[in-house]
Amino acid sequence: MLNIRxxxxxxxxxxPDADNPLTFGTIFTDHMFIMDYVQGEGWIDPRIVPYGPLQxxxxxxxxxxxxxLFEGLKAYRSEDGRILLFRPECNARRSNATCERIxxxxxxxxxxxxxxxxxxxxxxxxxxxxxxxxxxIRPFIIATDPFLGVRPSATYKFxxxxxxxxxxxxxxxxxxxxxxxxxxxxxxxxxLGEAKAGANYVASLKxxxxxxxxxxxxxxxxxxxxxxxxxxxxxxxxxxxxxGKVVTPxxxxxxxxxxxxxxxxxxxxxxxxxxxxxRIAADELFAAAVSGELTEVWGTGTAAVVSPVGxxxxxxxxxxxxxxxxxxxxxxxxxxxxxxxxxxxxxxxGWVREVV
Ligand code: PLP
Ligand code: COI
Numbered sequence: 001m002l003n004i005r006x007x008x009x010x011x012x013x014x015x016p017d018a019d020n021p022l023t024f025g026t027i028f029t030d031h032m033f034i035m036d037y038v039q040g041e042g043w044i045d046p047r048i049v050p051y052g053p054l055q056x057x058x059x060x061x062x063x064x065x066x067x068x069l070f071e072g073l074k075a076y077r078s079e080d081g082r083i084l085l086f087r088p089e090c091n092a093r094r095s096n097a098t099c100e101r102i103x104x105x106x107x108x109x110x111x112x113x114x115x116x117x118x119x120x121x122x123x124x125x126x127x128x129x130x131x132x133x134x135x136x137i138r139p140f141i142i143a144t145d146p147f148l149g150v151r152p153s154a155t156y157k158f159x160x161x162x163x164x165x166x167x168x169x170x171x172x173x174x175x176x177x178x179x180x181x182x183x184x185x186x187x188x189x190x191x192l193g194e195a196k197a198g199a200n201y202v203a204s205l206k207x208x209x210x211x212x213x214x215x216x217x218x219x220x221x222x223x224x225x226x227x228x229x230x231x232x233x234x235x236x237x238x239x240x241x242x243x244g245k246v247v248t249p250x251x252x253x254x255x256x257x258x259x260x261x262x263x264x265x266x267x268x269x270x271x272x273x274x275x276x277x278x279r280i281a282a283d284e285l286f287a288a289a290v291s292g293e294l295t296e297v298w299g300t301g302t303a304a305v306v307s308p309v310g311x312x313x314x315x316x317x318x319x320x321x322x323x324x325x326x327x328x329x330x331x332x333x334x335x336x337x338x339x340x341x342x343x344x345x346x347x348x349x350g351w352v353r354e355v356v
Contacts, residue, residue, distance in 0.1 A: 002035075002046040002111050004118050009050035015126060022133055022166035024303065024335075029123040033115045033160040037105055043158065048119055051161065057146035061153045069098040073259075074134040075120045075355070077127040078343035083120060083355040087342045089115045090259045095139065100196040102344045103152035105139055112139070116296035117355045119160050126354070128164045132172070134301065134341075136165040154268030168235070168303040169217055173334065175310025176299070177322055178233060179211035180220045180282055182315060184233070186254075188224035193231075204234050209222045216313065222282060224254060229279050236299030236307060240285065241329055243293040250252035250277040260300035266334055266348065282314055289319040296327030306334040
């Protein structure tokens, strides 16, 4: 259990106007959580302080070799005024899995969740309540040793910041257009793909710009070796409904094991759908589109929630899905998941955690 010191701000910021849409990731709350790691001492000095710039040595290793990871989850305000988190221990566990992969010391799961809860409680007034809004929580860890050699750092900072957000895509719940990338790859098995390391997102930028320039919202990555099999989208996992079955790429080491993905798999199974987590070739997808068996495509992620995909492009081939509208299963998943997150629908045991 952490003994968190709190230094409250003396200059609270103005909260965003509830009538204006919240652009994703642009506004930050009054406070942030910080805890340091020092070799030989462990994680020390957990504290919540006013949100503001960090003073760091320019030689800090994170600036040079990118030893960094992040997580993303959300806090919601229920109609009866409770603050709810969605499966935060899954983020703590995934953060520790990423720590192991990039040689950062792990944080006990209960301490990780306690840090988030303490910060969200203090800045609870920042949780927006309009439909489609929430408080995005961004925990991250950075390597801070002032050293230019390549090795794991001996010191780190674990931090949590908060941002009131609306929809991740400007399209909202309208279907997004996705570009299947054939030139660049995001990750290969044995690399960092299944870790939530910032490095994966740097690797994605070039293709993302290419897709944006062509009028597409996001990139759909193919496997890094054969460039045949569907992996995931820039900030979401991907699902298909083919011949009535729910199909999503299996966790093969180069895909992020999304918490929304896992929750959708569990919901679809509960509802009696046959769910296949397996390799799926882009060719199979296009063939299923031609035969009429591909009926729905959607992405899943904390920021993106459940996001319908209306259009896929690979080279010169284009697939239009569900007449460009949102499919029935996609809508049911969106409604159920957001209903559970907002405390309106009772979900499976342990999915929602109240901050008290
Ligand atoms: N895949 C990538 C690359 C992501 O960045 C995200 C977002 O976190 C996801 C998938 C979805 O993961 P989750 O549902 O845990 O947010
Ligand atoms: C999230 O959904 O939490 C993510 O981390 C996506 C992010 C890259 C915006």
